[in-house]
Amino acid sequence: MAKSKQKQTRACGVLLPIFSLSSEYGIGAFSKQAYEFVDFLEKAGQSYWQILPLGPTSYGDSPYQSFSTFAGNPYFIDITKLIEEGLLTKAEADKYDFGSSDEYIDYEKLYRSRYKLLQKAFENLDKARNAKTLKKEFEAFKKSPDNDWLKDYSLFMALKNANGGRSWITWDEDIRLRKSAAMKAAFTKYAAEVEFYSFLQFMFLKQWTALKEYANGKGIEIIGDIPIYVAFDSADTWANPELFQLDKKNTPIDVAGCPPDAFSATGQLWGNPLYRWDYHKKTGYKWWMKRIAHCYKLYDVVRIDHFRGFDEYYAIPYGNPTAEIGEWRKGPGYDLFDTMKKELGEKKVIAEDLGYLTPSVIKLVKRTGFPGMKILQFAFDSREESDYLPHNYTKNCIVYTGTHDNETTRGWYNRLPKNDKKFCKEYLGIHYAKDAVWECIRAAFASVSDTAIIPMQDYLELDMSARINTPSTLGGNWVWRMDKNALTDELCSKMHDYARIYGRLK
Template sequence: MAKTQKSKRACGVLLPIFSLSSKYGIGSFSKEAYDFVDFLEKTGQSYWQILPLGPTSYGDSPYQSFSTFAGNPYFIDIDALIGEGLLSKADPDKYDFGGTEEYIDYERMYRHRFDLLKKAYDNIGKSKNSKTIIKEFEAFKKSRNNDWLFDYALFMALKNDNGGRAWNTWEEGIRLRKKDAMAKAKEKYKEEIDFYSFLQYLFAKQWMALKEYANKRGIDIIGDIPIYVAFDSADTWANPELFQLDKNNVPIDVAGCPPDAFSATGQLWGNPLYRWDYHKKTGYKWWMKRIAHCYRLYDVVRIDHFRGFDEYYAIPYGNPTAEIGEWRKGPGIELFDTMKKELGEKRVIAEDLGFLTPSVIKLVQRTGYPGMKILQFAFDSREESDYLPHNYTKNCIVYTGTHDNATTRGWFNDIPRQDRKFCKEYLGIRYSKEAVWAMIRAAFASVSDTVIIPMQDYLELPGNARINTPSTLGGNWVWRMKKDALSEELAQKMLDYARIYKRLSK
C-alpha cells in the first residue's frame, strides 16, 4: 500500500470488532478477538481490516462518532476487568445487554454497559493490581498524545447532564466554551471526567495489547479514518475554528453527495465541513495530529471518501435533502505532501469509489496510494467496467464487497437476470450456489497485490448478515459472527486459496 507496502501478494479479512462473538452482547477485545487473530494466522492471512474504533452516537454508526480520537468503551473486555479484580464474576450477570448471538441491541448496551464500567471504575482501589492501575492511568492522562482527552471526557459528562442533547443546545457559556463556564464545569464534573478518561485508558491498554498480539503473528491491522467528524462531537465543540461554522457555532454548509442513479435526492450526511484555508495556514496541524493518532492504532489506514480531498460537496445547512449544493476545491496533494514530510512514508488505502473526475484520478495517482476495486460493482451486463478483474493493476486492493455492500450471496440473488447470467459466464460457473467462492477465487487470482474478503462472504451468509445499507436508519451495524462459525474445514479452504494464488503470509 503505497511505497512502503509489503512487496508481495497478500490477503486479509474484513471483520469489525463489534461483529466478533462474545458473552456480553457485542464484540470486544476479548478472548474471541485473540482467537480470531489465531484463525487469521492459521489461514495464511496478512491483514485484519476493521471499521473506525470511535464511540458511536445516534444511529450506532462508527462513521458518526462522539470523538475522532477516543475509543469505543463497548469494546472493553469485561473478562479482563474481572481478571484484574475491578469486577467480580457475578457483576456482569446483574446487567441485561440484550441482543442475540447474531445481533447487537445498542439501546440495551447504552443503558447498561456504562453502569457496569462505572462499577469497575469505583473498584480501582479494591483491585489486586490497584497500584499498577493507578500509576498507568495517571501516566495515560499526562501523555502528550492525549491532548484531546479532557475535552472528550468533559463533553461526555456535559452530554449526560443535558439529557443526551447535542452540544449546540447547551447553555451559551459552555456551548461557546467561555472561560468562567469551562472552569466551573471542570470542577463540577471532576469525577465523571475522570471516569470517562479511565475508560479511554482501559480501551487503549486492551487494544494495544491485541494489536501487538496480531502483529507478532504477522497480522497487520487496517483501520479506517472517516474524512469528516460528526457535528455532535467533542472535536467540533472543542475546535469550532476548524469548521465552517458561524459566530454562534452553527454550521454554514454541511457534507453529503449530490443525487445520482442510486439516490434521487442525494445523500445528506450533515457533517460540518472544514475551513481548508485555516488548516492550510496552520500547516494542517490538526490533521497531522489526527493521522498520527491513527497510526498508533493501526498499521495501514484506509482514508474514507478520498474524493473529498480533491473536491467536496457543500449543502446549505438546514436543507432537507442534498439536491441543492455545490462542489468546492479541497486541499489536494498539499495535505498528503505535508503528511509525508511530517510523518514519513505510511501505508494508505484510498477509498476512491463512486464517480471519479479526472482531477480525483490524478490525485490518487500522484499520492501513489492504491485504490479499491469492488467485484460486486463489476457485473453490469450493459457496459464494460473498471471493476472487472482483467482491468486491474497491481497497485489496488480488491474486495468482493465492503461494509456498505450486501453480502455476496445476498447481492447475487438480487441482481437483474442479465447481470447474473453475465456474472456466471465471466466466473465460469453453472450454478448459483457456486457464485460466492467463484467471486472470492476471481479476487485471489487477480493481479491485485492485496485481496480483502468480508468474513460474511467466507461464511457464505445471506443478505441479513449485511453490515450497513447507506442512507438508511435502523438495523445497521448490528451483525455478529456466531461463536462456532470458524470451522477447520473453512480454515483449510482459506489457507488453500492463499497458497494456490501465492498470497500466503509466510
C-alpha cells in the first residue's frame, strides 16, 4: 500500500463492515458467515477485506464514536462459538430477542439483550469445555503490558452503568477527576463488573485473532480504520485528560469539527476533544505509538481517517451550537509519521485525504509516501475537470467506487443531475442504466491505481436502502446487513474475471 523498495502489485478488495455480515443473533459477528466471506474473497481473486473501526459503539451506533480506541465491540463476539465452547446453551441464547430482521440491525434490542446473554456466558466460565485453559489465557490477557488500557476501560464501563449511562463529565467530582481514594473504592465496589468487561475483551480478541489468522492464511489482508479523534465520552479521555485540550475540571476548551462549506451551511460539529499536540510531542508521541501499534495487531493495513487533521485541524469553542465559529490550527505534521516509521518500521497505510485539500496537506501526504484515496462518485462534475477522474490517477492511490459515507453507486447514478449523468455516460460508455454500476467498477479496475476497493453493496448492485451512513445525520445509519444468499457462484466468477482481466488477481 505505502511506497516501498519492492515493486508495487495491482490488487483489489471489498469493503464490508463486520456488522453487515449475515450472522445469526441480530448483527454480523466473527461467525461462520465471516469465514465463508473470507473463502468467497479468496475464490473471487481478492487480496483485501476492508472493514470499519471495531470499537464498542455508543449513542448513535457509529463505529467512529467509541467508548474506547483500544477495546473491541462485544456485539461481534460469536454467540454460536460460545455455545460450542460450553459457555452458553442454545436454549439460553434463544431466550433473548435480538431483532427479527435479517436486513437491518435493531441496536435497541441488541443493547437490551446482548450484554445479558454475554453476562450469562461469563458466569458459566467454570462450565466451559476447556475451562482451565480458558481461565489461564484470560489471566495472561489481563496481565499483558499490551493491555494496560484494559482496567481503565472496564472500570469506565462499570461506572457508566452505575451512572445510568450518563457521560463521565456528569459523574461525582472525585471519580470524574480520578482521585486515588475514589478510584481505589470504585475498583473494589465494581470488581465483578470490571472482570466481566475484561472477559468480553478477552473473548473479542480471541475470536477476532482467529478470524484474521484464517483470512491471512487464505492470502486476504485486513484493512482497518483508525479515526483521528476519540470520543469525549470515552475511557480514553477520562483516563488520559492530559492528552486533550481540557480545563482543570476536565471540561473541553475547544472541540473538533469542520467549517461551513457547500454541503453544510453551519459546518459539522463533531464535538470530539482536540489533542494537546505540544504535550504529545514532548512524550515522543508515546500514546499515539501505542494506539497505532495496537491497530497493527488488529489489522494488516491501517486507513487513517481525516488525514488533513494532522496537518491542520479546525477548533470550535466548546458549547457553540454550530461549527460556524472556529479557527484552523497547526497539527503535528510529518513529525508524528516520522516517529511512527522510526518506532514501528515501514507499515502499510492509507491516507484518507478526501475533501478540500490545502497545498500543505498535499505536501504532507506526498512526504509520507502513503497512498491517498480516489472516489469515482466524486469524478463526474460536468462543470470542471476532476482529480477523481481515472485518467488523472497515479499508481500510488486507492480507488473506490464509493465509501461507507457515500450513496451506493446504484443510488448515486439514479440521482445524478442531468448534465453530470450525460458526462458520466460518455466517459464510462454507459448505454443502459442497468450496466452503470459494473461500468463504474470496470473503470476503477482498469485505472492505473495500485489498489481498487469496491463496497459489497456495489457488487450486489443495491439501491439507497443499502447505504451504510449519511454523514451529519442520526438514526438509520450503520444498520444494513447483507442477504444470506448474496454470495453466489455467479458473482464470485464475475469478480474473479474482473480481477484477472485488469491484472489485479492476488
